[in-house]
Structures are given as C-alpha cells and as structure tokens.
Amino acid sequence: DMENLTKFPSPLVELLDGFKASKAMFVACKLKVFDLLKGKAILKTKDVADHINASVCGTERLLDSCTALELLKKTKQGYSNTELADKYLVSDSENSLHGYIMHANDHVWPLFTHLESAVREGTNQNHRAFEKKAQDLFQDSYYHSMETKLRFMNAMDSVIKLTGRDVATAFDLSKFRSACDLGGCTGALAQVLIQEYPNLKVTVFDLPNVIENVSCFQPTGQDTSRITFTSGDFFKDNIPEADLYILSRVLHDWPDDKIDALLSKISYRCKPGCALLVAEIVLDEEKIDPLRAVLQSLSMTEGKQRSNSEYKQLLEKYGFTQVQTKITGNFLDAILGFKKTAHTVN
Numbered sequence: 001d002m003e004n005l006t007k008f009p010s011p012l013v014e015l016l017d018g019f020k021a022s023k024a025m026f027v028a029c030k031l032k033v034f035d036l037l038k039g040k041a042i043l044k045t046k047d048v049a050d051h052i053n054a055s056v057c058g059t060e061r062l063l064d065s066c067t068a069l070e071l072l073k074k075t076k077q078g079y080s081n082t083e084l085a086d087k088y089l090v091s092d093s094e095n096s097l098h099g100y101i102m103h104a105n106d107h108v109w110p111l112f113t114h115l116e117s118a119v120r121e122g123t124n125q126n127h128r129a130f131e132k133k134a135q136d137l138f139q140d141s142y143y144h145s146m147e148t149k150l151r152f153m154n155a156m157d158s159v160i161k162l163t164g165r166d167v168a169t170a171f172d173l174s175k176f177r178s179a180c181d182l183g184g185c186t187g188a189l190a191q192v193l194i195q196e197y198p199n200l201k202v203t204v205f206d207l208p209n210v211i212e213n214v215s216c217f218q219p220t221g222q223d224t225s226r227i228t229f230t231s232g233d234f235f236k237d238n239i240p241e242a243d244l245y246i247l248s249r250v251l252h253d254w255p256d257d258k259i260d261a262l263l264s265k266i267s268y269r270c271k272p273g274c275a276l277l278v279a280e281i282v283l284d285e286e287k288i289d290p291l292r293a294v295l296q297s298l299s300m301t302e303g304k305q306r307s308n309s310e311y312k313q314l315l316e317k318y319g320f321t322q323v324q325t326k327i328t329g330n331f332l333d334a335i336l337g338f339k340k341t342a343h344t345v346n
C-alpha cells in the first residue's frame, strides 16, 4: 500500500549508516574509551574527555553513539561499559578484539575508501591508501614498519584466541605427533593445539621478521615447551617435516601460481597418511554467504575466498584425499585432507 511505498526503507538506512557505526566503534577503541570504563567504572563526559585528551562536545557525541550502539550504558551517574565492551573491546581483556579492530581502522578502512578504484582496476589499493605500491602483501604492506607489523600480529593473534579452539577441535587430530603451522604468526593456534593434544609438538613457521617478535605474544605461566618457532619463507625455503601441516588464513591471500608452489611443496613433504589442515571462512557454493567472507574479498588481494567444493578440488589436485570440511559456526571453518600413497600430482 501507499504507506509502505513511501517509507524510508530500513535495510537501506542500516547500510547508509553502517560505516558511521563501524567508525564510531573503531575510534572509541582507538581512544581507549572502553579501557577507561573497564570493570565497574562509571564516568561523566568531562572526565572521559580529560582522560582521552579530546573535546567535551566531541566526546559526548561519541559516547552517546556508543550507547546507541549498545557498547556503553548511560545513566545519571555517567557512562559505563556494557558486558560486550568489557569482554571484547577493552584492549587487555582476555578475549580482546582490540587488535583486530585497530587493523580494521588503520589498514582496512583506508583501503575501502578506495573501493571504487579497486573495483575499476581489479587491484588492491595499497598505493592509493598508503602511497606505497605493495609488491608483497606482507613485506611491503602489513610489515612495512615495526608499528604496522605488531598491529597486524596483534590482529591475527586476537582472532585466533577466539576461534583457534574450534579450528583445533573440528577434527580429531590426536593421532598426529608433529604439526607445522605454516604462516603460524604469533603461535596462537599452536598454543591451543598443544593444550588440546598432549602428545603433539608444533612448529610455527613464519617470516624472520615475524618470528623475531613473537616473544611479546606468548602467554605467561603456560608450558610452551612443545612449541618451536622456525623462521623462513614458505615460497623459497624448505619447510619443516611434520605429520600435519596447517595453513590458517594463508590460502586466501595468494594468487594461483603462489598457491601452486606452496601446495606442491607441502604435498611433496607430506608422507602418505599425513594430513593438511586448512582454516578459512568457507563460502557457500553460490559464493554469497557468509557475508564477512564476501566482503573481505573486496579488499582485492591477489588471492580469493573459496567454497567447500573449491577447497576440496584444490586439495585433491595436490594429492590429498578424504577431504572433509567442518563449518564450525565460529569465525573460521576447517578443512582436512589426507595425503595419498603416491607423490603424484594429478
């Protein structure tokens, strides 16, 4: 009827404002508003403004926006964190997503401001967003300074802390004695694996300038004696021997020729009966769900997101069989394949 036809369409209102909401949360995180209101703290606008060194009028609008977004609560006494903010947005909380949010704010946001060019040109917009052409996504982009490198490592670490257990337990891995997490970054997944599998030793393999910085990410008071860090380039160097190879959020970054080099190497090293575990977001066959994977592909790296059948085909192409996928219901899914008896690649 007429009334419905003339209403402002609410799904579009959400889309029109979605970017403002994201940025409000990013900025509140960056200014450490949630850290200030950690626990049971209740503060008035003026106190928050003083602490974060910002204007009172700007702070008030930010705090009210965060309240509307249900990240803060507002009473006569002042503002306080919601449970959600206390758990995930405080920078030093156990389940903090602060690192991932800072990566979204400082890296992904600038890239997405150039989405139009990204679509026109079909390329990553590093050169526009950061005035630097990225030949290599890691060395030239994520790792171009110590600050950006630690930010990226922190982002990866925070996601694995929340999803690593579901990846590690998606399949029964108890028969494996050694695993090698290729591109294993801070060792966050290795940490979960050794907790879940008491007989497993894990080698974390990553670039030298990542391995140099892993110490500040290690949990205190936990036995890490079954984790070894090894540095190298998985395209150029030999990879360590292992019963189980792991590629968590590695395949989606690279073009086909690089994937070919990497999977050929793993397949060659992997003995019959040994396996490859992949952690990624698995797309549905139409490639429109889940939304977070579809949207991530807009950052236009040379790699791509894949569906279940595409991962299965890819692993089979490099000599893995019995390929199984587990949709975990968490941020990352898991795919496992076992090496066939012959080294042949079909």
Ligand code: SAM
Pocket: 138, 156, 157, 159, 160, 182, 183, 184, 185, 186, 205, 206, 207, 210, 232, 233, 234, 235, 247, 248, 249, 250, 253
């Ligand atoms: N596996 C971690 C996770 O799921 O959180 C990190 C994923 S991150 C997207 C990709 C990782 O691959 C980074 O830690 C990066 O340093 C590593 N990497 C990139 N190029 C590499 C190379 N040529 N050799 C070894 N590691 C590499």
